[in-house]
Amino acid sequence: MNFHSKLLLGNRSFLVKYSQPVDISISVRGHVGEFTVEAFGLGQPKATEVCQAYGGIGVNCTSIEFNPHANGTHTECVGHVAEQKRFYVEDCFPGIIQGACLLISVEPVQVGENSNQSESIVYSALEKGDRIISGKLLREAIEKTLESKGFSEQDCPRILIVRTLPNDFEKYPTANHSVNWPYFTCDAIQVLDQFQIQHLLVDTPSLDRHPDGGKVESHKHFWAVASDSFQSARKNRSLTELCCIPDPLRDDIYFIILSLSSFAFLDAVPSRPILFPLEESQ
Helix, strand or coil: CCCEEEEEECCEEEEEECCCCEECCCCCCCCCCCCCCCCCCCCCCEEEEEECHHHCCCCCEEEEECCCCCCCCEEECHHHCCCCCCCCHHHHCCCEEEEEEEEEEECCEECCCCCCHHHHCCCCCCCCCCEEECHHHHHHHHHHHHHHCCCCHHHCCCEEEEEECCCCHHHCCECCECCCCCEECHHHHHHHHHCCCCEEEECCCCCCCCCCCCCCHHHHHHHCCECCECCCCCCCCEEEECCCCCCCCCCEEEEEEEEECCCCCCCEEEEEEEEECEEEEC
């Protein structure tokens, strides 16, 4: 049995096709030989068998050691960069975030390719050769995708997913492969503000360059956090990093259910975003 619900976007009505879910998360894997993300040099997840059913105890029980920021898809809150007051995910948004979302693809540009490029880029840790997602690049991709679907800027969903190209597993950091991933410049965050994006999902390990001397400028712009003060006006804004968006999923508008793990007292928790295609209804 297929179950659908209606979604209103602008002045148009869509059916959510729940029978066709697409999981865009990377799971935390603790077994050697499997695709395991390892960012920031924080190590691989470790699984330890505490007890086993055949050992006379009757049950299997496994302990796991991992870092949400480094080992899989995770959702962060403002507490990740707030200095004067700690906030945790459970303080900022519910365990499920859902609604219409816009998926776009961008091919990061390399710093130094265009002599006029630096005039509009805002980022103090910028270095020649870096691959960046600038405000201009982001705006063009959002506008192009909305226009292709017959929507205006005002109809843009408040949830945005950004897929970087080329889209292959080589772009993810692993134990034997460390990458200088593309990052968002501060002017790109300004574009997110202009489109009133509330929840951002990316396939990179971080919004910022690594290393950047601890500035994390794009994170702080995203949540409007200054280095010497804390502002909570955007504490309901979420950032989900290390997504994995398959090629067959075209740039479009979808319905998303983003489920957050129930960990108390963490600024980032493992999460699982699932997309559902839409079908316009009469």
